[in-house]
Amino acid sequence: xxxxxxxxxxxxxAPSSSAGQFSLGYAxxxxxxxxxxxxxxxxxxxxxxxxxxxxxxxxxMLGTMADAGIDTRHIVRIPGASVGLYLIVLKDGERxxxxxxxxxxxxxxxxxxxxxxxxxxxxxxxxxxxxxxAIIGAAGRATLLAALRAARAKGKTIAFDPNLRLRxxxxxxEMTAAIMQGAGVSDIVLPSYEDEASFFKDADxxxxxxxxxxxxAKTVVVxxxxxxxxxxxxxxxxxxxIAPVSDVVDTTAAGDSFNAAFLAGLERGRSLPDCxxxxxxxxxxxxxxxxALVPLDLAGIAL
Ligand code: AMP
Numbered sequence: 001x002x003x004x005x006x007x008x009x010x011x012x013x014a015p016s017s018s019a020g021q022f023s024l025g026y027a028x029x030x031x032x033x034x035x036x037x038x039x040x041x042x043x044x045x046x047x048x049x050x051x052x053x054x055x056x057x058x059x060x061m062l063g064t065m066a067d068a069g070i071d072t073r074h075i076v077r078i079p080g081a082s083v084g085l086y087l088i089v090l091k092d093g094e095r096x097x098x099x100x101x102x103x104x105x106x107x108x109x110x111x112x113x114x115x116x117x118x119x120x121x122x123x124x125x126x127x128x129x130x131x132x133x134a135i136i137g138a139a140g141r142a143t144l145l146a147a148l149r150a151a152r153a154k155g156k157t158i159a160f161d162p163n164l165r166l167r168x169x170x171x172x173x174e175m176t177a178a179i180m181q182g183a184g185v186s187d188i189v190l191p192s193y194e195d196e197a198s199f200f201k202d203a204d205x206x207x208x209x210x211x212x213x214x215x216x217a218k219t220v221v222v223x224x225x226x227x228x229x230x231x232x233x234x235x236x237x238x239x240x241x242i243a244p245v246s247d248v249v250d251t252t253a254a255g256d257s258f259n260a261a262f263l264a265g266l267e268r269g270r271s272l273p274d275c276x277x278x279x280x281x282x283x284x285x286x287x288x289x290x291x292a293l294v295p296l297d298l299a300g301i302a303l
Pocket of ligand 1: 192193194223224225226229242243244245248251254255258279280281283284287
């Protein structure tokens with residue numbers, strides 16, 4: 001199985017144990033999913049598609065991806081550009097984030113249609129998110145959505161996490177319209193109910209699933225924090241309860257890791273409830289650790 005994730009990976013500066021010092025890492029929603037997929041599917045190929053610059057931090061980012069076993073061969077390199085950056089500040093145990101991503105090379109990831117099509121051609125499952133759609137602007141969105149539509153018509157499986165982030169969009173209307181277009185080219189949609197309820201006014205998780213099925217998705221899996229995950233696939237409907245985690249450390253990448261484990265389960269031919277059960281166990285481990293990329297001890301999980 002060959003997975004391809006498309007989006008933005010950023011440089012991350014996170015506080016280290018000595019005051020005033022930061023450590024450099026790399027993370028971003030679709031990249032996090034690729035990173036977890038790599039751990040969960042050691043036999044498959046996991047590729048990442050984005051655009052980076054030609055400076056040394058871009059080179060280091062590519063090196064880190066390659067060291068993690070992620071295929072970087074399709075990544076576009078734009079001379080003179082660089083990667084986006086975010087800084088995590090800890091105050092009284094609360095994390096706050098500042099971003100510098102307006103000039104990130106990843107905003108131009110859809111400019112090279114040929115590279116995009118080549119990367120998709122090699123893949124079986126293609127994953128993207130609402131953040132991918134947000135950062136590339138209207139022209140980039142039109143190109144990416146057309147490429148995804150064409151890939152789907154060729155039999156590729158398209159998976160999408162709406163990941164609604166209003167601050168990345170000019171306004172809520174543009175965001176919700178683009179998200180519905182994203183769902184319209186996707187087979188699998190993996191929303192988080194809390195975000196969906198705020199922007200689409202869905203009364204419940206069933207309403208979220210209905211909306212995405214009507215947009216053209218075949219399978220919808222609605223995450224809902226510690227509450228049960230609701231799923232729909234044609235006439236198949238159900239809910240899978242989550243084992244509550246009492247010692248949550250950091251919920252960063254809960255949804256990203258869930259999506260990775262869910263897609264890995266599908267690749268193994270598991271049933272939807274089984275995929276969801278494993279995905280919630282993996283997300284449960286991730287929220288017990290700090291940061292987006294948490295080393296997983298998978299010993300207790302029947303993948
Ligand atoms: P969310 O995107 O917040 O809905 O969370 C994604 C997934 O992470 C959920 O479907 C759960 O599997 C897991 N998760 C998030 N928060 C918790 C929690 N407090 N306890 C257990 N699992 C959680």
